[in-house]
Amino acid sequence: MKLLSLRATPLGLNTGIILIGCLLLIAFFGENLAPHDPNKMDLVRRLEGMSWTYPLGTDHLGRDVLSRLMSGTLLSLGSAVMTAVTILFIALPIGLISAMLGGWVNHLLMRITDIFLAFPMIIFSLVIIGFLGASLNSAIIGVALAWWPSLARLVHTLTTDALSKDFVLASRQCGIGPVKLVIRHILPQILPPLFVVMSLEMASILLVLSSLSFLGIGAQPPEAEWGAMLNEARPFFTERPGLLLAPGLLISLAVMGFNLLGEGIRHKLDNRSPFRW
Amino acid sequence: MSFQVNNLSLSLGGDKILHDISFTLERGQVTGLLGRSGCGKSTLAKAMVGIHRVDQSCLKIDGMIFQPKFGQTGHKIQYMWQDPHMALSPFLSAVRCVEEAMETQEGTTKTLRHEKAQDLLHQVGLTPSLMQKRPHALSGGQCQRIALARAIAAQPEFLILDEPFSALDLVTQKNIISLLGNLRQLYDFGLMIISHDLRTLWRLADKLILIDQGHIIEDRPTSDFLHTPRHDLTKTFASFALADA
């Protein structure tokens, strides 16, 4: 119970902001700050433990784990952000159009969404990736295509709710067209809750992409992606568990950061402070 | 100019809400629509502006069939929502809100609209500093004034006010009533006021229509309505009005 309430306090939000902020810094400057070339192999010093030269040790090809983690941040976070953007790009228009037009368009679009929703998400993305060939790009496309329906439904619900507001009806009564209506009255209403949901979803997207890389159908070696690093480290778990723990912990931290951030923003926007009974 | 409602019936979600409603609004008149809460007053008004779809031949303006398609009828008839805070966008300042109502009118430019909006807001009694504020920073009475300015900016022939006073305190009610009188002299629109409270309505209205459970049970000039009530419900409402007078 204590832990649950901690997630919503400003402390939680601040932790989230700090975590994500650090990750972003590393994402943008990691490559320059990294002590070694992430792809430079040193087969003599493979699977080494922590040392001053290699703070987190080396992997099975003698590459510096710390440098690989740092330079992989951009790829890992970037692909998650790309996926989120792609999802929004599909879900937002579909949700908006179906809610705005109503009638048969609404039914058609929402039934299509339902059909997509009927497939188990991970299987569906596996099919798409199998079709496109294993690479990070197809992983992004696959996840986005499997993910958009739930978000389109959310956008649809939010838009329907926004449309029923008195002030939106009042603008329509004065003859305001649908495009202006969306830009001026609908988007300001639906975007804040949508961003909160997206920041929470980011965590899951990051996990899914990492899992796909772990399965070997996401980012391909020698790319330094966190999930791919986990995958590469798998055979050496007994020898050097730290090799697995480092990217695993980083993924957990990033997921936690996004969750805390989303939860914090949600709490901030939700100004219905409860009564003190 | 007159607005006729002929044999209007409406069902929502399986329940028949309005039964064969017929009456006429005259442009020079103030009509009061009276009834207990839940009797179908607001539904009727929303049907008149096209928020609820009704049968085509029900609504006529000067004998011509008027098929309200919501969003295209603002210049003929404007409906004003009950809750002044909910009816104004929380994202737009007062002056932007009024400007918006004129956007679809032909031959207006942005600057022209801005000036006109400022004039209108001035007429309803808002100071220039208040015009830039957004609804959450304004009181219920101020929001009601902005909503009125917006409705008038659309240049309607008829204006329907849905319970314009119920969310306001008595002093504000009094101010809005006198404002309505001024605006009617300036802009000459037909007015229909929906209310459950005859105490406020009887001084304003030329004609009173009483609705009960979706039927019109009385439709007569105000003085007849008050002094020779025909129904029990009319009597009750009238006694309320006369008790305070």
Place this chain on the structure above:
Amino acid sequence: MVDSPLFKLDHLTICQQGNDHKPIIDDVSFSLTQGQRLGLIGRSGCGKSVTSHAIMDILRPPLIRKQGQAVLQGQDIFTLPDMEKRRIRGQGIFCIFQSPGSALHPALTIQQQMMELSTVIEQSPTTVTNAIEYAFDRMQLPLRCLTQYPHHLSGGMKQRVLMAMALLLKPRFLIADEPTTGLDVLTERDVIDTMEIMLEETQAACLFISHDIRIVKRVCPDLLVMQDGKIVDRCTRDELTYRDRAETTREIIDAMKVA
């Protein structure tokens, strides 16, 4: 006055957090004796509802109580421990709020919600059932309401269900915060009538908050007029016609004549 007051509010001051200069409620004091009915009128936004929330000690975070005491039968409510406070709410002070819809649990039948009170008044279920039936009878509520959910009831009925609860709990002090807002005039009359029955039966003191002087005048012999968080006028209802009242009072009387 010979009898000591039942409830006394002393120098209540409420500010917005971090803004001490402009109090929302500025040094408000009043007292009620047993069975007294006091009306609190003022224009919207003058701080009437904040006062009632403050008395119940349920202010929302941005608002904080800077000073003040609320003494009910010799106990200062604000300094009581939470357990005691909870006991006082209900049987000590009962509050009827503006929106009865949100005061009733939407997923429980009226009967279930009424029966919950039996744990508070510590009586056997049969006694409570009888008491409920009696209360419903007095509040002119049909017994079939008991098996219904709040959304089946009209606004006036919900308000009367709350009154029936008060009848069961027999509070010493009732706060009615705009109980008739949003109700049509006929329902308003019914609600006020039943409230008067309830007050007579429980002999509770009542603070009646409203912007509508017409109702307040009917219910309460004594009136307080509030403006910008201050009590600007105190009078009895017979004195209302006098012209030497405070400006706010005059304004409200004027409005009544026109509106």
